[in-house]
Amino acid sequence: MNNRPDRKLPRRVRRLSFFDKCVFYGTVSITGAAVMMVELLGTRIIGPYYGVSLIVWSSLLSVSLLALAVGYYFGGVLADRKTIFRLPHAVFFAAVTISLIPLVSEAVQIFCNPLGLRFGALSSAFILFTPCLVFLGMAGPFVIQMATQQVEDVGSTSGSVYAISTVGSVFGTLLLGFFLLPLFGTHAILLVLSLLLACLAFGLAIYTNIHRRFSVATLAVVVFVGGSAVWQLQNGARGGAMQGYEVLFEQETHYGWVRVVDQPKKNIRWLMSDASTIGAEDNRSGRGLLAYQAVVRLLPWFKPGAKKALLVGLGAGHLVGDFQRYGVQTDAIEIDPAVAHAAREFFDFQPTGKVLVGDARYRIKQLDEQYDLIVHDCFTGGAEPFHLLSQEMIGELKTKLKPGGILAVNFVGFTEAEKLKPVKSIALTLDQNFAYRKTYVAMPEEPFNDFIFMVSDAPVLLSEHPAAENVAHWLAPREFHINAEGGELITDDYNPLEYLQMAKAEHYRDVLVARVGESILFR
Known part of the structure; x- marks a missing residue:
């Protein structure tokens, strides 16, 4: 008689296919890059109003870390439950909320202005960037859950997800700082980033067999945001007259948002960098x-x-x-x-x-x-x-x-x-x-x-x-x-x-x- 306890047979597992790895690791690398790009572009959104200072950086970093922590937590909770909200939804709503930032940034900062420099900057950063960073933070837990459902090596898979996400963040930081920001405006970059995430959400919806109506909605967002991005790239790099002012020159660089602005009523020409006047002259005398x-x-x-x-x-x-x-x-x-x-x-x-x-x-x-x-x-x-x-x-x-x-x-x-x-x-x-x-x-x-x-x-x-x-x-x-x-x-x-x-x-x-x-x- 065999008195040995029954042993569980090893669970049959399979390794992720090359295509699966491309989908999962590509997703976390793109969302990781998006996180850092949103963080860095945040200074260009609220910097002209509140100044680029330690206060603004502290506000952005605090909001970013808090939002990502919330995203990690709720992403993990939702990933373990059989809800209709899945990875494509998280990426989709990240795209939508990023595309809204250029539209609402002015109103948000004016609304928060009575709170003063510190709490105004912190509140503006919280309202503008928390939603998209929460959704971007959800992507990692969803990918880990999907990738480890069918494999045994959970630890190494999770480690790979976090490592590749971090590499994506590094790539996004360098791409933005070294190449994109000196060439394109903040709003145009945000819209292109939103477009990229919307396309990713559309591809993930197909990959995960999400309901057809979601795929159609995602495609509609892709078309809308893509059109907005093209318009920004063609027309948004230069300003026109603004409430009695004429913008003669405008360029965003590594160091600030530089503009030359004429004020015809006073015959003054201003040179501005972010929220500072660094030059002014009388248009008649040049003094x-x-x-x-x-x-x-x-x-x-x-x-x-x-x-x-x-x-x-x-x-x-x-x-x-x-x-x-x-x-x-x-x-x-x-x-x-x-x-x-x-x-x-x-x-x-x-x-x-x-x-x-x-x-x-x-x-x-x-x-x-x-x-x-x-x-x-x-x-x-x-x-x-x-x-x-x-x-x-x-x-x-x-x-x-x-x-x-x-x-x-x-x-x-x-x-x-x-x-x-x-x-x-x-x-x-x-x-x-x-x-x-x-x-x-x-x-x-x-x-x-x-x-x-x-x-x-x-x-x-x-x-x-x-x-x-x-x-x-x-x-x-x-x-x-x-x-x-x-x-x-x-x-x-x-x-x-x-x-x-x-x-x-x-x-x-x-x-x-x-x-x-x-x-x-x-x-």
Whole structure:
């Protein structure tokens, strides 16, 4: 008699066919790429309105991680249950919700604006991107359930799904950042991505034998979104007149959304990058209109005989022309090639020295000459690039100054004592590198102002030329005495400026809307 317990016979399994692998792994690679592309494009959707800052990135990353977690959970729950909602539905609704983002983004951001910079950006990101990321997150659990239904090696199959999804994310990130974004607008890319997902949903519906009516609905979405994408690619790359404005030039680059906008009623031409005005001129005279430039263009009076200057942040290039009138040849560094192009084509910028395109930290290290004057004028997206204001960066600029040379730093902030800490922090950081400092404001009596710091290793004094008396008389009410005590030293390791400048960023956005109009912040 056989007393041994009965043994279960091994379950018959089969390996996934090559076609099955193409379907499953292709699905997760495409949806993985879509996740990262939506995340990255999110900064271009809400960046022009809220500024591209740590606040916006934190909002997008938090929303993305939360939405994916919800998608993973409910995708797993639905995958194990015999419901009508399956993988093709998840991909289909991801396509639909992505296609809606360009249509509702403006209304959503205006609706969330009363919540302020932090919660406005977070709420906008949550409303716009949560739905599509939840559906994209569902794809992985569905694919794992389908792929492991008929195979025994569940662990290796699940690992392969996650690995290939991650590789797809990497591919999507590189494809978007290296190739697509500089060539096409955000809305066009979103619509093409939606079209690709709709086509994928249609193919999955056929593969899984989903009801015919779903396939027809998916095909209808493919046709609609495809038509919208073609229209965007052909017509959406350039804007037209918007509420009294005429967009003359528009280009989306790695660094921002650059536009040249005419305001005929005021005869003003604006150069904008994301949510910042980085250049403005009178269309009749061609003279620069940004208030701080009236102070900075007088810099040669503090350094008689100056021959060479360096401008960090080109803008519309007006300062180059201003310095040329004093016989000063100016090299310029500009991170965004579209800004340099716009300055030449639309603001009659005529270089008097080299124009170097690239990040200032990198380019300055490569410079092998010294200057009499350096102007640090970097402001974009409603915020300063704070890595350019650290003690280390200021020290690097000092090495490019000739003995007795002057560094001028433009910084936006408030003049009220209770809001002066960011300005004091810049003053303290400059004082760590230079023995002498003078500070001016662009508009006396205005609480929100451009601060122009002039620092040197020699006393910062006006020329003794008789004509300098008029300059001294004009500058006198603009001199602003700042005690750096109470400020925080800004370093590469510790840089709290973005937090300290929160109130400034919110106020600047309000000023921009009042000056240029809310519609200018949207595509």
